[in-house]
Amino acid sequence: xxxxxxxxxxxxxxxxxxxxxxxxxxxxxxxxxxxxxxxxxxxxxxxxxxxxxxxxxxxxxxxxxxxxxxxxxxxxxxxxxxxxxxxxxxxxxxxxxxxxxxxxxxxxxxxxxxxxxxxxxxxxxxxxxxxxxxxxxxxxxxxxxxxxxxxxxxxxxxxxxxxxxxxxxxxxxxxxxxxxxxxxxxxxxxxxxxxxxxxxxxxxxxxxxxxxxxxxxxxxxxxxxxxxxxxxxxxxxxxxxxxxxxxxxxxxxxxxxxxxxxxxxxxxxxxxxxxxxxxxxxxxxxxxxxxxxxxxxxxxxxxxxxxxxxxxx
Numbered sequence: 001x002x003x004x005x006x007x008x009x010x011x012x013x014x015x016x017x018x019x020x021x022x023x024x025x026x027x028x029x030x031x032x033x034x035x036x037x038x039x040x041x042x043x044x045x046x047x048x049x050x051x052x053x054x055x056x057x058x059x060x061x062x063x064x065x066x067x068x069x070x071x072x073x074x075x076x077x078x079x080x081x082x083x084x085x086x087x088x089x090x091x092x093x094x095x096x097x098x099x100x101x102x103x104x105x106x107x108x109x110x111x112x113x114x115x116x117x118x119x120x121x122x123x124x125x126x127x128x129x130x131x132x133x134x135x136x137x138x139x140x141x142x143x144x145x146x147x148x149x150x151x152x153x154x155x156x157x158x159x160x161x162x163x164x165x166x167x168x169x170x171x172x173x174x175x176x177x178x179x180x181x182x183x184x185x186x187x188x189x190x191x192x193x194x195x196x197x198x199x200x201x202x203x204x205x206x207x208x209x210x211x212x213x214x215x216x217x218x219x220x221x222x223x224x225x226x227x228x229x230x231x232x233x234x235x236x237x238x239x240x241x242x243x244x245x246x247x248x249x250x251x252x253x254x255x256x257x258x259x260x261x262x263x264x265x266x267x268x269x270x271x272x273x274x275x276x277x278x279x280x281x282x283x284x285x286x287x288x289x290x291x292x293x294x295x296x297x298x299x300x301x302x303x304x305x306x307x308x309x310x311x312x313x
Contacts, residue, residue, distance in 0.1 A: 020108060023052045023060035023076070025069055031311055032081070035097050036064075039104070047108065062108055066093075079107045096146030096313055098229070118224040120243055122236045122272075125250040126261050129235060131280055133159045135250060136234035138286070138295055141196060142306075143230055143313060151190060151223050152198040154234035157205045163293045165193035171200025176207070179215055185222040197228070213239040244272040246312065252279040277308045 024036040039049040052058055055072035058065075063073045067080045067090050081100070082090035091103045123136035133156045140152035153172075154161070161167055168191065175189050191198055199219070203211070216239075223231055233240065241247075251262055278301075280286060285301040286293055296302060 019046050019048045020062070021048045021050070021060040022062045022064060022079075022104075022108065023050060023058060025052050025055070025058060025063055025065035025072070027053060029066075031093075031097065032064075032066075034311055035100055035104075038097075039101060044105070044110070047105075047110070064104060079104055096143070096148065097310070098148060098313065099146050118220055118228055119230050119245040120220065120240070121230055121232045121246040121248060122240065122244045123232065123234050123248045123250075124236075125252055125279065127252040127258055128250075128279065129156060130159060131250055131252070132156075133234045134286055134293065135248075135280055136232050137164055137293075138280075139248065139309070140198075140230070140232040141295075142309060143232070144196065146313070148229040149227055150197060150230045150232060151228050152196070152232045152234075153219075154201055155203075155208055155237070156235040157201065157203070157208065161201070163288070163291065165191075165196070165198070167202075168200060169202055171202045173202045173207070175199070175219065176203070176211065176215060179218050185218070187226065190223075190226065208237070211237070213237075213243075216240055217243070242271065246275055247272045248275040248277075250279050251276060273312065275308065275312050277305055280305075 022039075024032065024039075026032045026036060033051075036049060036051055050060075052060075052063075055069070058072055058075065060076045062079055063076045064079045065073055065081070067082045067087065070078055070080055080090040081093045083093055084090075085092050085094075091100055091107075093100070121139065123132045123139060125132040125135070133154050136154060137152060140150045143150045171189065171191070175185055178185050189199065191200055216237075220231060220243075233244075236244075249262075252258060280301060284296060284299050285305075286295050288294070
């Protein structure tokens, strides 16, 4: 096993390539493994990311490692991760993985937007659709807390959105009108409420049924031009499924029928990354205060979901 690792490292350094080699020293941390895998898959020009699992094989132009492993980094420049938010010389590890990836790239000298393509996230609960609406709002709020620019859109026509924010009555209806008449989509279509961005769904159910994939892709391009990183979708149409980067599914299974539906859904993730977890409950994950939905951030359900989301986002 050790010889295989050494051979891979030796191959990386053959020739006179201008490629910058970045070793990721990871012994067992699950989140760092996901971060490394994504950096490898994203194929940055002239950047070669690879894993190293034993300290005696640490070699590279840069080495990404936890601060505690700094004494082992004797070749190359160290990019260290720290569990302490006050460590100015290291990247704080307990934040969104997209932020960590961006910080790694900056320290290499690549001040680039690592999210060149806006990512679509679809959220669903097949048994309790209203819970997917609530959780999708929570997810958009969660991602925004990590300095990502996030837009939220629920296509659930039956949800009382005034429990989230005031409704203005100017959203997808106007966007669809602009698009059908080949006019540019206006920036004012994107609403904000306390630094939360969203597109207002004011379409009737029959209007949604007659809305094409091309319209949604035009919305995606529109938000990308506004430098949004994510569009979080709830109650999305089946035509959008192949376009999703993530499918986040809440599991509600209390009988055989629901379990069967859940298993079928798990086997049909398409090309997207499937993120799965338990359902959310009123009184524990969320509650109502003065006719507004609020999230119970210190509750066990929230902490469990926070752990799941940390490994993906």
